[in-house]
Amino acid sequence: MIVGQILLGLTGLSISLYAWYVKQQRQRNPKYKALCDIGPNASCSRVLTSEYGTGFGLVGSLFGQNSMMNASNVYFGMIFYILQIIFGLIATPLFTKFALVTSTISCLGSIYLAYILAFVLQDLCLVCVASYAINAGLFWSNLRTIYSIIDADLRRDINRHKFGTTELCGDNASIVNYGVLTCASCRTFFRRNGFNTKEIAVCRFDGRCEIVKTTRKYCTACRLAKCLNVGMNPDLIRKEELTKIKRKPPATNFQESTEHITTTIVLNTVPQTSALDLVTHDSLLTSTDLLTISNIVHAFDTFSPVADIRRTIDTLHSSASNSQFDSQQTIQMLSSFSNCLLLFLSSTPDFKVLTTSEQRSLLQRNMFGLLSLGGMYLMRESGIFDTPENEMIVALLYDNDTIRQARLISKRLDDPILIKLMLVALAFSSNCLTQANHRNFDRDSLLHGTFRLFGSQNVYVELLWKYLNHQHDDYQAVQRFSKLIKLFLDTFKFSCEVYETNELYKKFIDIVTEEAEKSYPNVSRTLKTTRLFERLMRVYHDCMQIQQETDIYFTKQLALFLSSS
Template identity: 25%
Template structure:
């Protein structure tokens, strides 16, 4: 036992999940208990919030911002001293030959919303080269600047100022979703490697991958901004796309990797994918004029993602997380097949592709 625990039959004070015991001084679920135990002593200064420490921590968003989650753990009464006490008791037990069970890979990993800048300079700790560390830093900066998260936050703050009956009207929400998806595509246009390939190949990549990059990128951006857990926003988007689709999107978010840096890397890797996805469309997929250059960029990003995961976690955990990624991508495919039957979604995608083509030609 970690410490004397009491049955509570309540909800976790941190995320709201069902909880039956008091851990380290507060009623908490097993997930928040393990999170606090892993991070309370060593990660207080390294975790940083991307949203000015205003994240809403609940059962769906608890893995998005470790900084706000850890801050809430302390706020509700969790104490580091109780962790130290439990470790002392464990050490005594080990001296008597009692071995503790090994945690599984999800429990063992630490959560980080963003790679700390200082780590980007310590390339000697990883097989990543200095050039790869720099490219990784640039990719994260490009996402943070152009992904649309800031627009989503601004849209949310604007809507909160309105009376309840005027928030998230159908027209304004549809316009926002369309604009946010278009910005997601422009994020790739800002990528130096993307701009290095021919205009025709850029257009083909955008058309062939748009539905997958939007499903992953736009959903992740809305999640980071806290919009998907706003009941009124959810209600309006359910009117546009249907309740079943919105439920699948929430389920998709739940299986996203807890490391936001990894998710951002997978997003840009997907944008350079030459795979002819099974997406139901009336248009045939055109062939890339210089597929070797695109594959070279794609593979270099994939190598960075793998090396980053091995650097951040163990080799075994990196393998398991990539396996979990494959399951997540299969879920993305199934979601796209279903949402692609919705007329409103098709109209939005057509607008996004048209705007992306214009942006590509003008630049």
Template identity: 25%
Template structure:
């Protein structure tokens, strides 16, 4: 099992020296006009009247309305705030937010958030009603698409709605101090995965195509496909919420290197595009033969009605992924095809690494101490 001594090397996924064999660089320092005014990371736009990254945006949303004297600096009161140190002192980070001009009055209340989501949904439904593509599908499928958050009319703007939906749900679950620290018993580490898996399930519950499935068929999809999605999900949460991941090198049977390798597969293809990762997660979730060589329909006894819904959802999201890649490549289909193939290759590599990790888990995990959710997802029940 893992060593509990203090002489191991904690290696963060934010740096490139995860190991000599598996170089990982999940975040990079940016310089120039597109930098976050608070920590210097790559900005995502103007948030609360200041150009910031998604991490500082989320930080200010959570803490901006709290009294400043609630937080205390345990050092000098003038801590350096950058991409590496921004989590170390809440007081100095919040002071810098205000000093750079962030406006707490811009923070929406929960009631305002609900009104905003209702307005977004109303606009989405209006666009779906006007879509000619709805007329090409059967009446049953059209009704599902009409009510579905995840229904696509090949409009790239739908990607923003999906990411916003994922972000709004995940931020309610991921706490500021949540850390993946791989220096404990493997069973304890696996139990930490309940948090990101909960984020995924909460998000999926908002998708009407998922809701239309029977409870049993939903569980089959989650049981057979989620464990391949976990590395993408962890990487997405890490880059979106600055979730800390510390890896004790190398771990049982080199498992930590394999986990880091799985996390890093998409960092080189889409290093700054979390929206694409959200689409990819949904595509893989509805994939009927993601983890095994057999069809999910055969191994899981999914009903005929659910097969139609799953296949429809899979086809629609694959199409949306392709449209989004083309848009990302400025309508250059040759370049888009190359990027798409890189994504497919990364997915195949992810399957291979996931299998290797799972083989180690089956040998060393203490099943009776594993959370029931993880027992089901890892097929250990």
């Protein structure tokens, strides 16, 4: 439609230019005969030079013959067609409305001039008739464009606001499900969990979680409780679905073992997230996208040390001896973070297709960036920043001011799925090094081939954008994406500053990166209990010994100074 509008505008402009040429020639030479002058009652030149060919025969009577408004009809036509071309090139809703208004006015003018042509001048002007037809075509084209815009808006509003919003999470409701007006996501959630209340993990915030559209994925217990409170009835779940569950054949020992491990992982990971909760009828995410997101979330949760760290913290808090965190627990936590991210990255298909040397080069380049964002997220999910007592576990690496900054950054990591997608996209960046690193520079397999990473990264960035666009409208999605980029830059800057100013942290990060390269592809879940953990402990004891020797030296110097004075 837009292309047709532009073509009609160009045709109309060409006819207007020809009419202007005919009128100029007829005014110079009254005997001039144009190509469109085909008979006594079919003369374009006579019609164009008549009193109705200037100001439509009306402007002169209203504003005077010398008024600027009393211009040739040809000039009005040129301006009109140029505007139509511009409106067609800039296809915005506002310009489309202007195009319809101006084409409507032109059609009314065409009807008036057609009446003058037929009943007053009693002539047939081929140029005039052609311009009338073009004006009608432009009006029809603009009308169809407006109709398509209105139709699309109405369909979108019908799909999104068919019944208003649901009381459960505040999302746009689609239909009444199980006795309550709910969105598709909550319908799917309740169908899966309505009969499995005993398997739901207990809320770690005593059932005080707020269930809204952006937080409904975080706490299964509170979400299910709110489903029941607003009136969703488990008895209304289709009997066929319940029958399928009852008729499920008994699993083999291997299947039972696998399901037990998977269930344990899901129940022990706090907060719980499920990419399958994303399904809606108008989602931009395809079934393949949903499967990819589900695999990413499951892979991260499988290797996540959050449950172990939380158990360690809870054990220390509940211990009668009131034990305190020591260096071994801090180093073990850092080792588990590195192990989690390494196993998570190595489980992605895009990482597996790289050669072993390329995989090691990628780890060398991006391990610091992954630890910056992933480590901060894991600390948040482990509850390290929940209380001042928990923060003591990172006191070995961070001072009080650094812990405060880390706490502020961690509060912004509020979407687990978004962070996990960001980690995968970040893993395939060309470089996340903090400074020039000449170690093994000549053996970097990606030195002249980082373009190989762009395809993988683009896939995950596009998936991340689809997820954002699904969760929010276009404007909010752009805002969230911009904030996500700034969040990573702030996290990366924070880690770089700590890396430059904290010698112990710097050595830890260097060792973690080096061991990640050496351990791959023979990495396993026991990495944190082997060479990496031992090296980190040795570095810590060496630093502590140097610090003690330094303190003793300055103490002696101070004593000598005081005794001499």
